Amino acid sequence: MPSHPLRVAVVCSSNQNRSMEAHNILSKRGFAVRSFGTGSHVKLPGPAPDKPNVYDFKTTYEQMYNDLVRKDKELYTQNGILHMLDRNKRIKSKPERFQNCKDKFDLVITCEERVYDQVLEDLSSREQETLQPVHVINVDIQDNHEEATLGAFLICELCQCIQHTDDMENEIDELLQEFEDKSNRPFLHTVCFY
Amino acid sequence: MTTSEKVVDLLNQAALIPTDEKLAVLKQVQELIINKDPSLLDNFLDEMIAFQTDKSIEVRKFVIGFIEEACKRDNELLLRLIANLNMLLKDESVNVVKKAILTLTQLYRVTLQWLVRPKAVSDMQEACWDLVTQMKGDVLASLDSENDGVRTHAIKFTESLIITLSPRTSDSDIPKRQEGDISLDKVPKDHSYIRYDVLCEEGKSALEKLLKFMVHPAISSINLTTALGSLATIARQRPMFMSEVVQAYETLHANLPPTLAKSQVSSVRKNLKLHLVAVLKHPCSLEFQGQISTLLLDLGMPQSEITRSTPAVREQRKRPRHEQYTEGKKVKMDPIEDDEDKEEPAPLTAPKPAAVPVAQSAIDLTAEFLHPLLNPENVANLVLISMVYLPDVMPASFQATYTPVESAGTDAQIKHLARLMATQMTAAGIGPGGSQRPAPSDAQNEVLILMVGQAISVVGGYTEKVPAVEAPATVKRLPEPIVPTAQTKMTGASGRKKVFRLSDVIQPFSDTQIEKLTSRAVKRILHSEKAIAQSGMSHVRVKLLSRLVTQFEGMMKEDVLEFILDDIRTRSDLAFSLLYQEYNAYLSSSRNWCWRTR
Numbered sequence: 001m002p003s004h005p006l007r008v009a010v011v012c013s014s015n016q017n018r019s020m021e022a023h024n025i026l027s028k029r030g031f032a033v034r035s036f037g038t039g040s041h042v043k044l045p046g047p048a049p050d051k052p053n054v055y056d057f058k059t060t061y062e063q064m065y066n067d068l069v070r071k072d073k074e075l076y077t078q079n080g081i082l083h084m085l086d087r088n089k090r091i092k093s094k095p096e097r098f099q100n101c102k103d104k105f106d107l108v109i110t111c112e113e114r115v116y117d118q119v120l121e122d123l124s125s126r127e128q129e130t131l132q133p134v135h136v137i138n139v140d141i142q143d144n145h146e147e148a149t150l151g152a153f154l155i156c157e158l159c160q161c162i163q164h165t166d167d168m169e170n171e172i173d174e175l176l177q178e179f180e181d182k183s184n185r186p187f188l189h190t191v192c193f194y
Numbered sequence: 195m196t197t198s199e200k201v202v203d204l205l206n207q208a209a210l211i212p213t214d215e216k217l218a219v220l221k222q223v224q225e226l227i228i229n230k231d232p233s234l235l236d237n238f239l240d241e242m243i244a245f246q247t248d249k250s251i252e253v254r255k256f257v258i259g260f261i262e263e264a265c266k267r268d269n270e271l272l273l274r275l276i277a278n279l280n281m282l283l284k285d286e287s288v289n290v291v292k293k294a295i296l297t298l299t300q301l302y303r304v305t306l307q308w309l310v311r312p313k314a315v316s317d318m319q320e321a322c323w324d325l326v327t328q329m330k331g332d333v334l335a336s337l338d339s340e341n342d343g344v345r346t347h348a349i350k351f352t353e354s355l356i357i358t359l360s361p362r363t364s365d366s367d368i369p370k371r372q373e374g375d376i377s378l379d380k381v382p383k384d385h386s387y388i389r390y391d392v393l394c395e396e397g398k399s400a401l402e403k404l405l406k407f408m409v410h411p412a413i414s415s416i417n418l419t420t421a422l423g424s425l426a427t428i429a430r431q432r433p434m435f436m437s438e439v440v441q442a443y444e445t446l447h448a449n450l451p452p453t454l455a456k457s458q459v460s461s462v463r464k465n466l467k468l469h470l471v472a473v474l475k476h477p478c479s480l481e482f483q484g485q486i487s488t489l490l491l492d493l494g495m496p497q498s499e500i501t502r503s504t505p506a507v508r509e510q511r512k513r514p515r516h517e518q519y520t521e522g523k524k525v526k527m528d529p530i531e532d533d534e535d536k537e538e539p540a541p542l543t544a545p546k547p548a549a550v551p552v553a554q555s556a557i558d559l560t561a562e563f564l565h566p567l568l569n570p571e572n573v574a575n576l577v578l579i580s581m582v583y584l585p586d587v588m589p590a591s592f593q594a595t596y597t598p599v600e601s602a603g604t605d606a607q608i609k610h611l612a613r614l615m616a617t618q619m620t621a622a623g624i625g626p627g628g629s630q631r632p633a634p635s636d637a638q639n640e641v642l643i644l645m646v647g648q649a650i651s652v653v654g655g656y657t658e659k660v661p662a663v664e665a666p667a668t669v670k671r672l673p674e675p676i677v678p679t680a681q682t683k684m685t686g687a688s689g690r691k692k693v694f695r696l697s698d699v700i701q702p703f704s705d706t707q708i709e710k711l712t713s714r715a716v717k718r719i720l721h722s723e724k725a726i727a728q729s730g731m732s733h734v735r736v737k738l739l740s741r742l743v744t745q746f747e748g749m750m751k752e753d754v755l756e757f758i759l760d761d762i763r764t765r766s767d768l769a770f771s772l773l774y775q776e777y778n779a780y781l782s783s784s785r786n787w788c789w790r791t792r
Contacts, residue, residue: 004252117464124423124468127369131296131350133343135416167288169343173414177455186457190419190465193350 006163007032009105010155011115013039015057015095018111018141020088021152027091031159034105036098038118044081047072057097061089080145098122104194105134107162109155111141116188123192131193135172138188154183197231205241213250220245220256228263235264239271243278255293258282262297269308272301273318276325283329288341295333295347299354302330306358306388307376314386323387330355334400337407346420352404353424359397360432365478367430401428401435405442409621413451415458419465422446426469433478440482441555443470447489448617467493471503479505488610560616560625561609568608582699709749716742716750720757723765732767740771744779 008031012019015037023035037057044053044064053071055064065085068076076082088095099122110116116138123134137158141151158179165171176187195203201223208219223242227234246257261275261282279301283294305326309315315323334355336348361379362368368375378397383390407413408421422443429439447466450459467490473479474486483504490500619625703711719739726735743750754772758765 120464120468124472127371128427129371131299131347131354133346133420167341167343169292169346169416170288170341173342173416173458176457180455180457186460188457188461188464189415190461191346191416193420193423 005032006107006159006168007103007105008159009034009036009098009108010111011036011038011098011108011119012111012141012143013037013115014042014044015097016042016044016088017084017143017145018148018151020084020091021148022109022111022155023091024087025152025156026159029156029160031163034096034101034103035092036096036101038098038115038122042095044068045079047075057095057100060094061085062093065089084145104132106168107159108134108136109158110136110138111151112143113138113140113188120190120192126194128193133169133191133193135169136190136192137176140185154179154185197226198234198237201226201234201238205238208245213252216248216250217252217256220253220260224260224263228260228267232267235268235271239264239274243275246278246282251287251289254282254285254287254290258290258293258297262300265301266304269304272305272308273322276301276305276322276329280325280329283332288344292343292347295336295344295351298326298329298333299351302326302355303358303376306381310376310381310385310388313382313384315388320387330396334403337403342414342416345414345417349404349407349417349420349424352400353427355400356397356404356428356435357431359393359400360434362431363433365433365476367476401438405438408442408446409449411451412453415454415462418446418451418454418462422462422465422469426472429473429479430476433476436473436476436478436482437555439473440479440485441557443473443489444485444557444613445617445621447492448614449621463493467495471495474500474503475505477505485613488613556620556625557613557616560619561613563626564612564615564619565609568612712746713749713753716753720754736768736771739768740775743772744775 008026010019010022010026010033012035015035019035019037023033026033042055042057042059042064044055046052053064053068055067065082068082068085073082098119108119110119116136119136123136139151139155139158141147158175161175161179162168162172165175172189176189180187204219204223204226208216208223211219220242223238227238227242242260243257245253248254248257258279261279265272265275279294279297282290283298285291285294305323309319309323333348333351336344337352339345339348358376359378362377378390378393381388381390381393404421404424408418408425413421425439425442429436443466450462454462470486470490470493474483474490479486487497487500487504491497616625716739719735722735723732726732739754743754754768758769758772762769
């Protein structure tokens, strides 16, 4: 067993779907997990693909919920957005932006290559203090409910395997190769320093 | 309760309770004796340090953190605590060792800063410095550790060491947090114990060690990523090393370790891009802009983005730091400069008065040598030769990283190609830049082609083809012990490398082809009658012909008979020999038949 519980962060672009799904499962399995978004704004699907609902990161899930109920309750019930917001507000009050969080993690998991790039850019731009390493892994997950659920289970399994290694840093390479072969998804993996 | 009483109470508690709570209590104690009332630190030091033998890894890690904070608060404590840190550096748990390395990274600077302030130091301080130096050596040695995580931490230590043991210049880009940190320029040259020149050499040797570590053929992707980041930091904080850093990036780009999986290659290349941009943004990258831009283009970055990241040209800068940074005993650049002089005996042009003459690296030399040789005919021949070694199917990793050449045939592209080839050749130790002997001797093609065969056999990574040498004047040199593209070991990466197999590239002849070739061979022997008669070997020829014809079927017999009958008088010996062989064959076959029928 490793010496201390893994501090995990799961990151997607709006901190609504993929990262929150993973956050949900991971916290139920007892992980010290937090979730974030890297976008400049929170975007939720709107009536048409080119008309999304855009919010500030300071807006709470509750506020977004009420806003969408007001706009078109039936549409947003049908496409599952209200259900998602309801789930989210039970986990935390509002979305968080990764770039604004100064907490330290052992493992950051991103759900999309663009998010991975943004996380790397942010971590690299910070001044290095303690030189404590943080591993960043990208798992490509499409931004819809089904894929988010599947992806969340995959992330959870990955975290559990990592938590169970005796020496995470030494064994993570091989572990990721196995996961890649098993899930047939490419993983990106790098390390940054705090 | 006074603070002191509280601390006593907490320490008593800590001795009895389980790990999780123990940590919380100890953290409280640390807060009290380091921050709230530092006068207590001395009193309770021994009690805190006693926890370094605790069974729990977390507690031992905590003790390391405590040592760091205590020494930063009161430098004198270094004398008492450095030996404890040394013990923890050799702890059985890898996580404790890694934490100790990080702490040593900080405390090395703290110790140096503390000791250079006074001109003279006490005996105990000298002993402390000796121990710190020894620990530094131990951590550098752990770059070869079997544990990936330990190596990663060792790389970060090496990065910090290089920066500390080299002088800050006006161009150094120092993060705010590190502005007060010690660096070589702050070390007095007349210190009683700490030698400036020794430190300078140690810094340079650490950089050499790091660069050597990076070209290890089996380096892990995380170690590589870490090293790439370290180099970028070094280049930005110590621009005098920018040339080595850029060269290391170029070498790596052309020689990614073949042990990397496809996704690891993508991750590493992404990182390389990120760090190249960071280096590009530094004003001292001006003279390397061409090389860096080319690398970024290869990595798929659009030109517009590259231009955006390039700093505005403020003024023409002379090439400063290389020449100036010649402190210490040896100067790395000198042998190569001598080489350059002897390689090009006729001075090309008078050196420009304004610009400082450029100290060319090995890669530059070889690239210049290759550039005029890359005419269409040679390149076509190279491609034809190399195609034999290519696999049937394009490997996935190559396909992922392949970017088509945009400006093929332009002078810029030829220069870039020459540079890529030069990078590989220098890494393999061949080419004028890789040589140490000034006068080029005859090309030793067989050896080089052998190396080429080995080098091209690797398919996993993103490699360029090393050319079979057609031009003369390449000097043979013993290959470096670590040849990046020619190696055969490593785990996990199964089936990623393909060794050249003769059976893959050849096909068996058809029957008609065999017959044709045999009859032509026989005809040649027949027609060589006069030549062989002169050499006195006619009897051998006669025997050979008659035996061949008798033993093998086919058109040979008719050809030989025809030949004999053309001039039976002179060729009678062949006729008789043929008859004799035929009779022998008849006898042996009838004898066999007799035996079989019995």
